Amino acid sequence: MLHIINKSPFENNSLLSCLRVASAAKGHAILFIEDGVYGVMQGTAVEKSVRDAMANMAVYALNPDLEARGVQGRVMDGVKLVDYDGFVDLVAEHDNVQSWL
């Protein structure tokens, strides 16, 4: 399943809720878009949670949204950057998509 996070982890609990569910099983991936991209920054309060989750699942971030916020240079190692084409491919590659609004 592909999980989509579009909210900053400092705005609500979607990211941590998502990580709790998604880490429980194999085969999950997370895509960070919109203000959600603050969840893949280095040195934040959620970095450890995201890093722990990366042991089990692939983590992606939408590069145009990182660039719009000027934070593309502060992304944690191991996060794969995609554009909208890559976003479409991720949706196609996973059987289900869950947006954590």
Next chain:
Amino acid sequence: MKFAIMINEGPYTHQATDSAYLFARAALAKGHEVTRVFFYHDGVNNATRLTVPPADDRHIVNRWSELAKAHDLDLVVCIAAAQRRGLMDENEAKRQGKDANNIAPGFRISGLGQLVEAGIQSDRLVVFGD
């Protein structure tokens, strides 16, 4: 592959409708089919043709109308959400005794069943919202 898209956020609010539009465009460019775009909750405000953004800003409503025209997209607005927010087509305005309608070209008003149907008939349902 068949994609259905759901939009729950109004235009010029955060980013949901922009993300959805760019996603839909990328999917179409890659040869996928967008079976339906369903506008729900404040998302119905993406469908008013009376929208007049500043000249240097993107025109979110026209952008959807143009994409629908180019790719024969089915843009569906939830009727209950539309009634609450004053979004009308000609029939609905007549039925409610209103003196005007405001739905943009390419959009149509229908029920939540259209969302369920889109979910069943598509390979993926991608939700954008607040």
